[in-house]
Amino acid sequence: MKIKSTQIVDTFAEAFKMYGSRIIITAETKEWAMAAAQSVTGFATSVIGCKCEAGIETEILPKESPDLRPGVSVLLFAMDSENLGKRLMERIGQCVMTCPSTACYNGIDEGNEIVVGGQLRYFGDGYQISKEIAGKRLWRIPVMDGEFLVDDIFKTKEAVGGGNILILAKDQNTALKAAKSAVNTMRKVPNVILPFPNGVVRSGSKVGSKYKALIASTNDAYCPTLSSVVEKTEVDTNINSVLEIVIDGLTLKDVEEAMRVGIKAAIKPGIKKISAGNYGGGLGQYQIQLHKLLGNVEN
Amino acid sequence: MSLHLKLHTKPEVPLEADCICPDKIQSLKNNEISAMTVFHGNRQVQLGEFFDCKGKFDGEITIDGDLANVKHVGAVMSFGKITVEGNIGLHTGAAMRGGEINIEGDSSDWLGPEMIGGRIRVKGNAGHMTGSGYRGSPIGMQGGEIIVHGNVKNETGHVMRRGLIVVGGDSGDFTGVNMLAGTIIVLGNMGIRTGAGMKRGSIISFNNEAKLLPTFSRNCEYHPSFIKFYVRYLEELGFSIDTSCLNSAFERWSGDSVELNRGEILLSTNKSK
Numbered sequence: 001m002k003i004k005s006t007q008i009v010d011t012f013a014e015a016f017k018m019y020g021s022r023i024i025i026t027a028e029t030k031e032w033a034m035a036a037a038q039s040v041t042g043f044a045t046s047v048i049g050c051k052c053e054a055g056i057e058t059e060i061l062p063k064e065s066p067d068l069r070p071g072v073s074v075l076l077f078a079m080d081s082e083n084l085g086k087r088l089m090e091r092i093g094q095c096v097m098t099c100p101s102t103a104c105y106n107g108i109d110e111g112n113e114i115v116v117g118g119q120l121r122y123f124g125d126g127y128q129i130s131k132e133i134a135g136k137r138l139w140r141i142p143v144m145d146g147e148f149l150v151d152d153i154f155k156t157k158e159a160v161g162g163g164n165i166l167i168l169a170k171d172q173n174t175a176l177k178a179a180k181s182a183v184n185t186m187r188k189v190p191n192v193i194l195p196f197p198n199g200v201v202r203s204g205s206k207v208g209s210k211y212k213a214l215i216a217s218t219n220d221a222y223c224p225t226l227s228s229v230v231e232k233t234e235v236d237t238n239i240n241s242v243l244e245i246v247i248d249g250l251t252l253k254d255v256e257e258a259m260r261v262g263i264k265a266a267i268k269p270g271i272k273k274i275s276a277g278n279y280g281g282g283l284g285q286y287q288i289q290l291h292k293l294l295g296n297v298e299n
Numbered sequence: 300m301s302l303h304l305k306l307h308t309k310p311e312v313p314l315e316a317d318c319i320c321p322d323k324i325q326s327l328k329n330n331e332i333s334a335m336t337v338f339h340g341n342r343q344v345q346l347g348e349f350f351d352c353k354g355k356f357d358g359e360i361t362i363d364g365d366l367a368n369v370k371h372v373g374a375v376m377s378f379g380k381i382t383v384e385g386n387i388g389l390h391t392g393a394a395m396r397g398g399e400i401n402i403e404g405d406s407s408d409w410l411g412p413e414m415i416g417g418r419i420r421v422k423g424n425a426g427h428m429t430g431s432g433y434r435g436s437p438i439g440m441q442g443g444e445i446i447v448h449g450n451v452k453n454e455t456g457h458v459m460r461r462g463l464i465v466v467g468g469d470s471g472d473f474t475g476v477n478m479l480a481g482t483i484i485v486l487g488n489m490g491i492r493t494g495a496g497m498k499r500g501s502i503i504s505f506n507n508e509a510k511l512l513p514t515f516s517r518n519c520e521y522h523p524s525f526i527k528f529y530v531r532y533l534e535e536l537g538f539s540i541d542t543s544c545l546n547s548a549f550e551r552w553s554g555d556s557v558e559l560n561r562g563e564i565l566l567s568t569n570k571s572k
Contacts, residue, residue, distance in 0.1 A: 026524075067524045068545060103524050129501065129563070131482060132463075133528040134535070146521045 001291050006267045006274055008290050013164045013259065014278035015286040018047075018077045019084045020159030020250050021114075022107030024060065025096055030070040034059075036099035037072035040091045044076070045196045046246075048205070048216055052078040052087040053161060053248050055193030066105045067149070073107055075193045077248045081156045085114035088154055093120050096150075097141070103149040108250075111157030117150035163247035163255035163288060166204070166222065166275040167266050168234075172241040174270035176200075179243045185265035189258040192249040204244045207279055219277065239272050252286055260293050301382075302332070302356040306364025308349050312340040313388065317371035319346075321379030321398060324356050362387075367407060373400045376417070392419045395443065405449070414462065416443045420536075424449035427471070430464045431457035438479065440464070446536055453490070456483045459500065467538055475502045478562060484529060486538065497555050497562035503529070505544055505567045515554030520568060522548055543569070 001008040025040070027033035037056050044054035053076070060071035076091070078084035096104045097120060106116075117139035121128040124141040130152065131138050137152035167182070169175035183199035186192065194200075209217035220230045222242045227235040235242065245262055249255035263274050274290070281287055304319065315338040318324070324332055333347030346352075350362075359380040362372065370389045373381045377396040386404035392411040400419045408426035411419045412433055425447045431454055432439025439458035450468035457473070459481040466483070472490035475483050478497040485504045493509060494502050503526065526549065530540055549565040 067527045069524070127561075129499075131501070131525055131528075132461075133525070134532045136528075138525055138528065140523070140525055147523055147525075149524045 001294065003264075003267050003294075005269060006271045008263065008294060009273055009275035010291055011276055012278055012281070012287040012289045013162070013276035014281060014284035015160050015162045015164075015252070015255060015288060016079075016283070017285045018053075018079055018159045018161035018248065019081045019112075019156045020075055020077045020108075020161075020248065021084055021088060021111075021154055021156045022057065022250070023074050023076065023088070023092065023096075023154065024066060024071050024105040024107045025074060026060075026065050026067050026069040026071040026103050026105070027099070028069060028101040030059065030072075032099060032101050033070050033072045036096045036102045036104075037074050039095035039099065040074055041076075041195075042095070044091075045201070047077070047079055047161070052076055052084065052091075053193070053195040053246075054087075054091070055195045055199075055248070057193055058190070067103055069103075075191075075248065075250070077159055077161050077193075077195075081112045081114070084156045085116075085154075088114055088116050088156075089119055092116055092150065093123070097123070097143070097148045100145050104151065106151045106154040108155040108157055111155035113153045114156055115152065116154045117152040120148075120150055157250065159248065159250050160252045160255045160286060161248040162284060163249065163259055163286075164277050165245050165259055165262055165266065165290075166273075166277060167243045167245070167271060168222075168236075168239045168273040168275060169241045169243075170238060170270040170272060174268070175241040175243045178266040178268050178271050179245060181268070182245055182262040182266040186245065186247065186258045186262040189249075189254060189261060191251065191254040192247050192258045194245055194247060194258075196244075196246055199245055201244045201246055202242075204242070204277060207283070234275065236272065244277065252288075255286075256288055256293055259288060259290075263290065263294065300354040300357070301359035301361050302329075302352070303354040304346075304350040304352055304360060304362045306349060306362070306366060306369070307351050309365055310339055310349060310368045312368070314339050314349060314369045315371050316346065316349075316369050317374040317393075319360065319362065319369075319372045319381070320374060320376045321356070321358065321360060321381070322375070322377055324360065325379075327356075329353070329355075373398075376400075386423070392417070395419070397443075406447075408452070410447075411440065411443070411445045413438075414440045414443045414445065418444040418446065421445075421447045421449065424468070425451045427452040427454055428457060429455045430459060430462070431455070432459075440481065448538070450487070456481065459483070465533060465536070465538070475500065475562075478502070482529075484533070486540070494554055494562055494564050496558055498559040499561045501563050501565065503549075503565045505540070505547075507550070507566045507568055509564070509566055511552055511564060512555065514556045515552045515564060516556065518551040518553055520548050520550050522546070523551075523565065526565070 041054040057073040065071035204219040205216040318335040374393040405423035406425040430440040448467040453471035469487035478500040552564040
């Protein structure tokens with residue numbers, strides 16, 4: 001399939017079943033809410049090295065936020081619910097509770113229940129107070145600027161991680177521009193995050209390594225500097241830079257939609273190919289076919 | 300159509316009608332309901348001597364008439380709904396575990412004593428000892444909600460352990476006396492000796508005129524976010540609350556220092572950010 005001058009490779013993105021959670025951070029100002037959100041999503045690009053993947057989903061207007069203050073919605077993903085629960089505890093405790101004026105609320109209605117506020121409350125050293133309002137329990141933990149208000153229970157649900165697109169460009173500048181355009185479009189899709197820096201990853205990985213201790217290593221088939229060295233390369237001679245955008249979402253449909261709009265936005269002069277990363281289909285639970293995703297796009 | 304009980308003979312002395320409860324009525328036919336035993340003073344009589352019974356129980360009971368002398372309605376009920384189309388007597392919803400009681404008029408004293416769950420709503424006023432423990436009981440209300448749109452008298456929430464009491468008007472003296480935990484919200488004025496002997500729990504007033512006991516100490520003035528959840532909830536329950544309350548600062552007072560000193564009284568300063 002070719003759209004304008006860009007070839008859409010007939011392949012699929014291999015995505016995985018993960019567990020996802022949404023937290024709503026509010027604060028006195030948008031800046032403080034964003035500061036907490038940036039902190040809570042720090043060092044959370046890949047489960048391989050960070051134990052979870054996280055990103056900012058969207059800003060929330062005061063009239064739409066739980067406590068009528070400016071807010072930010074954050075999504076976190078991990079490979080299982082228990083592990084995600086631990087990450088929520090750590091990150092809300094260290095990154096949200098510590099941030100001035102913030103409060104933190106669960107943002108998902110259904111799913112497995114994880115006690116977060118009910119554990120963080122011990123920081124209150126006996127001075128913490130719980131309130132059950134309209135069937136929901138909140139903890140008030142005294143802190144130096146007043147109170148940290150946090151939901152007792154947060155929820156995790158089955159989600160999809162590892163959706164991705166690969167942008168193969170004639171040069172780095174073109175790849176960066178296309179990736180930026182794709183990211184800006186994909187971030188408008190609800191229920192998804194792009195966990196890497198500015199939504200883009202350059203160090204795509206393959207499973208395994210020549211070094212036994214490593215479970216993943218550089219995706220040599222897409223490294224332009226190795227195109228004439230490796231046994232199998234996906235990089236043609238006119239391709240000099242490849243960037244990847246990884247997508248985690250609360251449902252497969254959300255991930256597919258983000259990929260679809262992302263591919264369309266990345267199609268630009270100088271983008272030779274758009275492909276997707278997979279492991280032959282043997283690892284992930286989901287295969288998102290690029291051609292099927294784009295449907296009957298005019299060639 | 301719900302089960303409709305209409306008072307046809309006004310009791311001269313208190314009528315103990317704890318049989319008016321969904322748990323006890325659910326499997327009975329109307330003639331069996333009319334034959335249920337009630338105490339008229341110290342005399343055992345049948346419910347039918349005072350009430351006409353019409354309709355069919357579908358989870359809801361509607362009671363009509365001047366019920367100011369009818370006691371223990373909805374006691375220990377665990378599900379369903381009772382609607383009282385007027386005033387109601389003592390001990391309504393005593394030890395109630397679930398369901399809902401709606402009172403269109405006023406309630407007498409001892410509304411929802413030692414309640415465990417469910418919700419009681421009073422459109423008018425309620426009497427003394429609303430949501431309290433019985434004399435000698437170490438623990439009173441242990442859950443559920445009592446929502447009074449009007450005023451309440453003394454000792455509201457006495458030895459309350461959990462749950463929510465909302466008073467749309469004024470409360471009498473000793474609001475939250477010996478309170479163990481839970482939340483009492485008063486939108487109007489509170490009487491004297493609020494929170495006397497309280498160990499834990501929250502008494503929240505949207506009026507800053509309260510005179511507190513000297514055994515309470517002022518902590519600070521701040522903007523507690525959780526109040527906004529209560530304000531929203533109260534609006535859902537039909538209260539009309541000044542929106543400035545959403546951003547109002549509150550004075551936090553701790554007490555009672557003759558006890559644990561872990562209770563709090565929050566008084567709105569009516570000062571917005």
